[in-house]
Amino acid sequence: MGTRHDAALELVLSLHRLLRSLRRAGPTGGLQPTQLILLSQLTEAGPSRVGVLADRVPCSQPTATAAVAELEGAGLVCREPDPTDGRATRVAITDKGTDALLGVAHGEAEALLQRLGSLGTPEAEHVLAAAPLLRRLADTSAHPDRA
Structure with missing residues (x-):
C-alpha cells in the first residue's frame, strides 16, 4: 500500500467517523x-419505486418497504x-418530508460548525472549501457513466 492509498483510506475512515458523530450530535426528528x-x-x-430505493440505500426490499410505510404514516412521503x-406506484417525498430532512441536515451542520x-480559522476554511x-466526487461515484 502506497502513501496515496493510505491517505485515501484515512480520509474514508475519517469521513465515516465524522458523519456518525454528527448524526449522533444533531437532532434526528x-x-x-x-x-x-x-x-x-x-x-x-425524485419519485422512485421501492425496489429502486432499496438498491440505492442499499437495503433489502422488505426493509425499504417497512421504512417507506413508516415515512408514509408520518406524512413524510406519499405514493x-x-x-x-x-x-x-412510486414513492415521492412530501413538503413535510423535505422539511424534516432539512431539519436534520441543519442540525448536523450546526454540530459541524461547533466542531x-x-x-484555527485557516484549517476550518480549508475543511469548508x-x-x-467532495460533492463532485460523490456525484461522480453515483453516476460513473458521467465521470
Whole structure:
C-alpha cells in the first residue's frame, strides 16, 4: 500500500467517523438512518419505486418497504402512480418530508460548525472549501457513466 492509498483510506475512515458523530450530535426528528437515506434519495433522484430505493440505500426490499410505510404514516412521503407502468406506484417525498430532512441536515451542520470552532480559522476554511470537491466526487461515484 502506497502513501496515496493510505491517505485515501484515512480520509474514508475519517469521513465515516465524522458523519456518525454528527448524526449522533444533531437532532434526528425521530427518523432512523435508513429513513433519512430514503428521504435523501427521493430528494436527489425524485419519485422512485421501492425496489429502486432499496438498491440505492442499499437495503433489502422488505426493509425499504417497512421504512417507506413508516415515512408514509408520518406524512413524510406519499405514493403516486408510476407514469410508465399503471400497475406500479412510486414513492415521492412530501413538503413535510423535505422539511424534516432539512431539519436534520441543519442540525448536523450546526454540530459541524461547533466542531470547526475547535480548529484555527485557516484549517476550518480549508475543511469548508473541500465541500464542492467532495460533492463532485460523490456525484461522480453515483453516476460513473458521467465521470
